[in-house]
Amino acid sequence: MLLSPQAERNWESLCLMLEDVLDDQSHRQLFALELGSGTGQHVIRFAQKMPFVTWQPSDIKEESRDSIKAYIAATNAKTVLQPVHLDASEPWEKWAGLTHKSCDVIVAINLLQYSSFKTAEGVFGGAGEILKQNGLLITHGVYAINGTITPSCNERLDEEIREMNPEWGLPDIDVLRQLAFNNGMRMERIIEMEDFFKCLIFRKF
Known part of the structure; x- marks a missing residue:
């Protein structure tokens, strides 16, 4: 089992956010990727x-999928399916056999800032x-807004991420809003989270 200190810190606030966003649908069974x-x-x-x-759950890395399997087994989770390999930069037809209009919710936590723009295009x-x-498509992370990154700690984070991979970096909310619209979704809400993180809520129309 892998352990992420950040995941331990932020799971509670993410749960509260999801419970709030999905509250009006809690009377029925949902399927989430x-x-x-x-x-x-x-x-x-x-x-x-x-x-x-x-x-x-899905991940591109085998070690992550093995960790997810271990957590499922350790917690006896009944509503978590076995993880699948999924590369979001690929066409949706290659997304682990998921079919057209099969998901109620798609969640991407801290994915877009550690991804190329091709992956962002693939996600949307x-x-x-x-x-x-x-x-709903729900993305969580740190973002630029209209080409500007604030405060200075987020600028440093963007620099650090780009040093890891020049194709990565903080995505721009306005660019994501346009990507969403081009793919039949509109941005419905921006939810402020801890440490200047945000959750963006996009709804399929």
Whole structure:
């Protein structure tokens, strides 16, 4: 089992955010895809807090998928499916056999800042195909706004990420809003989170 200190710190606030966003649908069973599930700490907590959601975790890395499997086994999670390999930069038809309009919710936590723009295009393109009408794409991370990054700690974070990979960096909310619209979604809410993080809520129309 892998352990992410950041995931341990922020799972509670993410659960509260998701419970609030999904509250009006808690009377029915939902199907949710998590992109880039990482260690698996988040999806296990989500399942414990929101039993009305069946979760499909995914990750590009085998070690992450192994960690997710270990968390599922350790917690006896009944509403978390076995993790699948999914590269969000690929066309949605290659997304682990997920079918057109099969998801109520797609969640991507701290994925976009550690991804190329091709991956961002893939996330929104895939979400536009796989989400049901009125389905939600929820992204969590740190963002630029209209080309500007504030405060200075976020500028430093952007520099650090770009040193890791020049194709990565803080995505711009305005660019993501346009990507969403081009794929049949509109940005509905921006939720302020801790440490200058934000959750962006996009709805399929």
